[in-house]
Amino acid sequence: ACQHRLWPEIDRISMEQLRYARLGVGEGGWQLFAEDGEMKMYKREEEVNGMVVDPLKACHMVRGVTGHEMCHYFFSPDVRMDWETTVEQMTVIETIAEDTLVFLQVHKRIWPASQRDSLFWSHMRQVPDHNDRDGHDIWIVCNHSTENPDFPSNNGKFVRVTLTVCLVCQTFIDPPKDGAQIVRDNITCKITYCSVVNPGGWAPASVLRAVYKREYPKFLKRFTAYVIDQCKEKPIMF
Numbered sequence: 001a002c003q004h005r006l007w008p009e010i011d012r013i014s015m016e017q018l019r020y021a022r023l024g025v026g027e028g029g030w031q032l033f034a035e036d037g038e039m040k041m042y043k044r045e046e047e048v049n050g051m052v053v054d055p056l057k058a059c060h061m062v063r064g065v066t067g068h069e070m071c072h073y074f075f076s077p078d079v080r081m082d083w084e085t086t087v088e089q090m091t092v093i094e095t096i097a098e099d100t101l102v103f104l105q106v107h108k109r110i111w112p113a114s115q116r117d118s119l120f121w122s123h124m125r126q127v128p129d130h131n132d133r134d135g136h137d138i139w140i141v142c143n144h145s146t147e148n149p150d151f152p153s154n155n156g157k158f159v160r161v162t163l164t165v166c167l168v169c170q171t172f173i174d175p176p177k178d179g180a181q182i183v184r185d186n187i188t189c190k191i192t193y194c195s196v197v198n199p200g201g202w203a204p205a206s207v208l209r210a211v212y213k214r215e216y217p218k219f220l221k222r223f224t225a226y227v228i229d230q231c232k233e234k235p236i237m238f
């Protein structure tokens, strides 16, 4: 992967997104728009050329899974269609490395907007976390739009969205008493999910904002429930 032409961009954007995810929501005009238990969703209202591109930042605490497990299932193409209900087709068009893939996805049409597709590299990485006492690393998956001459955007069929998404997960362990073995009940995963999606072509602001408001909470709740369900009978992947 390190000699691939995209590697410098992949490395830079992934680390930028890690820093961005770890910034609090105290400053920068974030407004809380959805809450569900431990999950808090914030957005900023932004438009580019009259198109809604509202950045999103979601913070969540999930008990019983590790950050490695959360990122593993988010990254894996094999299980994508099991939890990602807003995607109609998903293809891996390039394998840059075992932790770096290029996806082409066709998203379900959201009336009255025209149907969208997305083409993005996806990179998973473990990052040592210096200021974390119990020494558990941070896992990140970063998805960022890219181009590929074999799959030109606006090929007449779909409008190509551009996106930058990151899932940053940190594992916290509440060690059991008397040195007993760690079980899932002793584990909590702190998730920060950030996303900026540019619709790539005009769509009514009111429709897009309603879609964002409805779809993001559903998406994150469904994904985290899926990971909990997949992991509960399996050995812990730290």
Ligand SMILES: O=S(=O)(CCO)c1ccc(-c2ccc(C3CCCC3)c([C@@H]3C[C@@H]3c3ccccn3)c2)cc1
Pocket (backbone or CB within 6 Å): 084, 086, 087, 105, 107, 110, 113, 116, 118, 143, 161, 163, 165, 195, 197, 198, 199, 203, 211, 212, 215, 216, 219
């Ligand atoms: O986290 S991921 O990388 C997981 C891999 O699939 C990812 C998540 C979401 C998208 C996405 C793509 C298109 C659209 C819209 C834009 C105009 C018409 C379609 C949206 C809007 C934000 C709303 C939305 C949010 C969540 C789920 C579906 N819809 C989101 C892409 C990738």
